[in-house]
Amino acid sequence: MSALLEMRGISKSFPGVKALKNVTLSVQPGEIHAICGENGAGKSTLMKVLSGVYPHGSFEGEIVYEGQPQHFKDIADSEERGIIIIHQELALVPLLSIAENIFLGNETARWGVIDWTLAKNRTRELLKTVGLNESPDTLITHLGVGKQQLVEIAKALSKKVKLLILDEPTASLNESDSENLLKLLVEFKRQGIASILISHKLNEIAKVSDRITILRDGYTVETLDFDGGPVNEDRIIKGMVGREMADRYPKRTPQIGETLFELKDWRAFHPIHAEREMIRGVNLSVRRGEVVGIAGLMGAGRTELAMSLFGRSYGQKISGEARLNGQVIDVSTIEKAIKAGIAYVTEDRKHLGLVLPDPITQNISLANLPKIAKNLVIRDAHEAEVAEGYRKRLSIRCSDVMQKVMNLSGGNQQKVVLSKWLFTDPHLLILDEPTRGVDVGAKYEIYTIINQLADEGRGVIVISSEMPELLGTCDRIYVMNEGRFVGEFPAAEATQEKIMRAIMRNGEA
Missing domain, CATH: 3.40.50.300 (P-loop containing nucleotide triphosphate hydrolases)
Structure with missing residues (x-):
């Protein structure tokens, strides 16, 4: 069987860092293919290359889809071919209805006028497919995260998806919602829809995936086939981190x-x-x-x-x-x-814990500005010195402390949030x-x-x-x-x- 997708020799650089280094990936029709790796390994970057977020010409290598070389110039270009990506941060508009969100940018219009009857009827069909009983008129803000994830998938189905990319789809879901989502991926597989699943939850990957590709530091480490025999979590972890992790929790002798x-x-x-x-x-x-x-x-x-x-x-x-x-x-x-x-590290680091467009320095000092100020004026050199100290102490991986937090991996963003609150002592x-x-x-x-x-x-x-x-x-x-x-x-x-x-x-x- 010829591959639905082949990514050959993909390399992608940003200022000061090479995120992808000659990465290869192949996906078969109707396959659930998992991608694993540490934060910063290049998983999301690779998917952004595939989906056109990073357009052709901004990276090295070749994308072959349905047997033809592709030169996607943007997301709309890849979506037209049936490649749909659902990011970890859902891209829904809270104060619009389910129907409005599903067909946003892809409106059911006749003679320039939206046919709402058609849109709502199609929405009902799509919601039934993903197992939602909500009204098409329900506002997104009234839905829980699990149901919002299903609306995103319904939106993908409205675009006649052939390859569905899900980036950490169960990170914010409870066990019940996660289980329903995984069952849905298996059902899509029966219908011939291929999926790429990026996840840190190794038990979920083992449950539904056919193959798994492991990335580390921007390289392809290996691709494992679950049909070829048992693939245990220790094997996957060793590939991800480059070392054995016999004990996942560091030992400590409590001094209470x-x-x-x-x-x-x-x-x-x-x-x-x-x-x-x-x-x-x-x-x-x-x-x-x-x-x-x-x-x-x-x-x-x-x-x-x-x-x-x-x-x-x-x-x-x-x-x-x-x-x-x-x-x-x-x-x-x-x-x-x-x-x-008292300090509180929120569960929602992107919206409540960090100022994403700001550098590491300003995020770390944010909760204790008086400590780096003199006569109410922030001392930039002292702020940078403090940030550098926490960078070393918490092993924050970055080009330097002036790097914008939005460009850090999830694990390193979390360390910046921890640094911010540790700075309050x-x-x-x-x-x-x-x-x-x-x-x-x-x-x-x-x-x-x-x-x-x-x-x-x-x-x-x-x-x-x-x-x-x-x-x-x-x-x-x-x-x-x-x-x-x-x-x-x-x-x-x-x-x-x-x-x-x-x-x-x-x-x-």
């Missing part, structure tokens, strides 16, 4: 001291629906040198708890008591929370999904940083949807469900089964 932080009877109500209590009488403690995890399903209230604590950036009618070193602290604004010694650091969208090598580095912070005597709270991550990094784990804590386990006694049992038992109560 006295109580550092306490939260007593903490309550918060929904920011719009004032009668709806979101956080219901939470009591929490963190000791010096302790890593405390918060487990729970999507919607359990974990992020809402963290944000309500950090400067009341979520909710209204917030009540309860926060104590640091035995003293009541004022966390009523973000500025006061920072001054009290916090006593308590709250990490919300600290390794979301981050590859296995960068995850290990972030876990190492967490251990170092605990060893310095700080308190760390880790919120994560990945239970193995909590079990591998935390000393103690709280279990949250419907806005309250429903269980607490020392790490030595915790298991995924016990955590789920606590959630389900209290969910039924």
Whole structure:
């Protein structure tokens, strides 16, 4: 069988860095082909070359699609041939309806006038195909992330897709939504639609993929065939990071001291629906040198708890008591929370954690400008010196500290966010999904940083949807469900089964 797609000898350079170096990739008709690699390995760059984001002439090498050499000049050009890319950051317009989003730029028009009856009828058919029962008139802003992902796929189907590219499609989805999306890819395979799946979730890749190509530092390492025999995660990880990773979580001997932080009877109500209590009488403690995890399903209230604590950036009618070193602290604004010694690394680093067009220097100093200023004037040389120190300490991979954060890989962006909050010298650091969208090598580095912070005597709270991550990094784990804590386990006694049992038992109560 001749390949649907062949990318031969693809090389792509940016100022100061060569992102792709003679990369090869082939995809068969109807195949689910996974691409793996650390952040910065070149996965997204390769897909942007394929889809015309980086047009012909801006890279070296050859793209052969359906047996013909291609010279895509933009995305519209590749889409016309049936190559559709869905980026990790969904490109939907929140205040437009599902139908308007699906046919945006591809309108169902007659004589220059949009035929809305036709558009809505076709939308219903497409939504049925992807398993959505929503009305075509539903606004995107009223949909959860999982349903928005399905709308993106419906939009791709409206363009008669032959090759669907999905960049980290399940990074922001819960297990149920992820499972439905993977089943949809398998169904597309039966219909003859090929898919390229970029993902850091190796269990998902093994579940649905036919082959996997591993990239490292811009090179093709190898392509493995799942039909040729078992391909275990250790083999994939070794190809990605260039070394064995016998233990995915760095060892640490906890040195836990006295109580550092306490939260007593903490309550918060929904920011719009004032009668709806979101956080219901939470009591929490963190000791010096302790890593405390918060487990729970999507919607359990974990992020809402963290944000309500950090400067009341979520909710209204917030009540309860926060104590640091035995003293009541004022966390009523973000500025006061920072001054009290609390830092919060948001789960949404791109929108809430970073100023993407700004350089690394300005992002790191952002939460503590007085420290680099003299007479209210920022000292650029000192700012650069601070950033360089964190670049070395956290191993941020960049051309230099003046590089724009938007041009960094996801793992290195996360390290910049961590640097920003470490620069405030916090006593308590709250990490919300600290390794979301981050590859296995960068995850290990972030876990190492967490251990170092605990060893310095700080308190760390880790919120994560990945239970193995909590079990591998935390000393103690709280279990949250419907806005309250429903269980607490020392790490030595915790298991995924016990955590789920606590959630389900209290969910039924």
